[in-house]
Amino acid sequence: MKTVLISGGGIAGPALAFWLRRFGFAPTVVEIAPGPRPGGQTVDLRGVSRVVAERMGLMPAVGERQLHERGLAYVKADGRQAAAMPAELLDGAGPVAEIEILRGDLAEILADATSEVEYLYGDSVTELTQDPSGVDVTFASGTRRRFDLVIGADGVHSRVRRLAFGPEEQFVHHLGGYTSYFTVEAPEDLEHWMKIHTAPGGRWVGLRPDRDPRFAKALLSFRSPLLTYDRRDVEAQKRLVRSRFEGLGWHTAHILNGLDASDDFYFDTISRVEVPEWSRGRVALVGDAGYCGSPMAGHGTALSLVGAYVLAGELAAAQGDHVRAFPAYQTRMQAYVEQRMELPPGGIKMAMPMSAFGIAYRDFVLRVMTSRLLAGVLAKSAVAKPDAIDLPDYRARVR
Template sequence: MKVLISGASVAGPVLAYWLERYGFEPTVVERTPELRHGLGGHAVDLFSNAVEVAERMGLGDAVREARTRIQQLTLCRDGKRPIDVDLDRLNAGISDRHVEILRGELTRLLYDATRDRVEYLFGDSIATLADDGTGVDVTFEHGKPRRFDLVIGADGMHSTVRRLAFGPEESMQRPLGGYLAVYSMPDELQLGNRMLTHMKIGRLVGLYGVHQTGQARAAFMFHSASELRYDYRDKDQQKQLLADEFREYGWEVPRLLKHLDAAGDFYFDSIAQITLDTWQKGRIGLVGDAGYCPGPAVGGGTSLAVIAAYVLAGELAAARSDLPSGLRNYERMMRQSVDASRALAPKVMKTLIPGGPLAMRAVPLAFAVLPHLPTGLQRLIWAQNGIGKALGSLQLPDYADLVRA
C-alpha cells in the first residue's frame, strides 16, 4: 500500500521508517530542499517513550551521541546574583531517559535512517487532495499527479494537508499569548557547554553553545497581550518584530541582535495550539503538530510527535485491510496523551515567561533547590508534573509481529 507523508522533520520520517518496516510503500514530500537538513533549529527534548522509540529504530546510541551536552545553566536577573545550575545532576535526578538534541540534528538522524528505503520528494508540496473512498488523488506544486492509498499530514503547525482537508488554520489555532524565536550566531561569549538565561516579567532570553558547530544559539520568548499579525513565511518581517520587542531589553541582548539580520536559520512563531475534534477524515490523517500541536517549546511536542508516529504506523499495519479504521484506532490510543500535553502547555509557558513578581521569585528558587534534592524525590516530582504524566500515560505498544522487512 502506498502512503504519502507530507513533512520530513520528525513525525514524517519516524512514520515512514515504521511503515516501510511493516511492508508499506511510503513517500515523503517536503517543501524545503534536501540541503536544508543539518544542525539548525532549537534544542528539543526526547523523553521516556520517545527515547524508547528511537532505540527500537536502532538510533538510541546515535541520538545520545548527538545530544546538546549543555552542562551548566546560569540564570541571570537585573540586580540579583546569578544562579548556577548543574544540568547533568538535574537531568540525572529527573529521568534517566531524557535526551536534549538540536531539532536539525534529530531530523538528520531520522532522514539518514530512512533515505535508502523511503522515497523523498524534496522541494515540492501538495497542491490538491481528492479522496474518493478507495484512495486519494494528489496533485503537487511541481511533480506529476499521483494516487495513494493514504495521505498523512506531518507538516507542522502550518500544515498544508490540514488546510486542504480540514479547513483554514485560523479556526483551529488557539494562541497562548507567547512567541518564540531562535537563531544561530558566533559564540562570542565562549559558552562552550554552558547556557545563559536572563528573565524579566513577560520575557526570557537564552544563549547556549552548540558543540557540533562551535557557534551559539540565541533564543527569545515573550508574552504579548494582543495577537501579533505577520506572515509566517516572511522572515524579514519576523526579524523586525523581534528586534522591536527586545531593542530596549538590555543585558547581552544588543550583542545578540547584531547577528539577527545575518541569521540564515532564523525561526519565529507564536506559541499556539492546534485543536481539532478529529485528526482523520476518510483516507487522510494528521500526526504531530499538524494535528494537535500542544505549543512550541512548552508542551513536549517533539516527543509527542515521535510517539504518535510510531503508534500510527503500528495501528495502520494492524488494520492493513481497513486503513481508516487504523486511523481511528491511533486517534483513540493517543487522545489521552495529547489532551494532557495540551493542558500542560499554558502552565509551562507561564513558568518560562514570568507573568509577575511572584513568578520572578519562584522560578529561580525552584532552579536553585531542585538539583540538591535526593534523586528519589526529584523523580517523584517529575513523575507528578504535567510532562511526566503526559508522555508516560501511554504504555508503548509492541508491533514487532507486524514487521515484514
C-alpha cells in the first residue's frame, strides 16, 4: 500500500485523505495546529464541488448545518442600506450561493469523515529529501519517517511548497490587502444578511450570520501594501487590526469589543497563489498551496474539494504511478483553476474603494445593476458559466 504524507489539515488535506483511503492508499495528515481549526466565514459549495461533496456522502451533514443568507448588503455608517444583492437575484451564482456552510463546520465534517485516517496534530514538516523510491521527512517534533509521496495542502504559505519548489515570493502575489475573521455576539439588525460597511481608506467592516443566532461572523479587511508581522503572534495581529478600525461607525465598536475575546481569530494577506507546475518529483500541491485566487475571487473551498478528488482519482487510475498521475491531475484541473481564480470586475480597488467618492460610485453601480431594468441581464451573465472541467467518476474506474 502506498504511503502518502499530506501536510495541512484544512479543507484540501482531509478531502484528499478521504479519497486516497477510499482508493487503497495509506494517507497520514500532519497539521501544525493542535486540532481541526475552527473559524472562518461562510464558504459555498456550488457546481462541481457540490458533485464531489455528494460523492463523498457529505451532503446530509452539510444540509444539517446549512446557512441561509439573504444576500449581500452594503451599509452606511448609520446602518442604512446603500446597495444590496439579494441571493435570489443571481439564483445562487452571486456572492451568496445556494449551499452555504461555515468553513469551521465543513472542516469538522471532513474530520469526522476521515476519522480512520492517521492525523498528526501539533506537528509539521521541517525537511524533505526525495530519492527515486521515496521521500524522507523530518518533523518539527524530531520524528523521521519515509513516505512514497508527499502532498502540500498547507495553504497559501505552504511549507512543503517552500521546501520542494522554492521561496514563497515566487508564487504568492499580494493583492494589496489583509483580512481577518472571528466570531462575535450578533447584533439585532443582521436579519440573515451579510452586511458590509465600507469606510474610506479601503476598509471593510462586515458581519455575516452564524449558524447559532446568538453569534455572527465578523470580518475586518483593509487595503495595505505588504506588512511585516509575526504569523504566530495572534495578539499582535489583533492589535494591528484594531489600530486600523478604531473610531469607525456602524457596528465597528461592537466588533472591536469582541475582537480580544475571540478564540477563532484568523488573519492573512489577500493574495493569489500561482504555481506553474504543481509537482516536483514525488511532491505535489493541492488547494491554496498550489492555486488560490484569494478571498476576493472566492471558490477556494470548491477548488480544494475538486482538486483533492482529481489528484486522488488520477493517482488511483495510474495505480499510484505519480509520474503519470501528477501531470494528469494538472491537465484535468488547469482550465477550471484559471476560471475560478478570476477576480470580480474591478478587483480589490472596486470592492474596497479608498475614497468616499469611490464608495458612493461602487454603491451606485450596484444599485443600477440590481435595478429592475438590469437585474435580468445581470442574472443571465452570472448563470451562464458552467465549471470548466470534465469531472470523471473515478469511483467507477477504480472499483
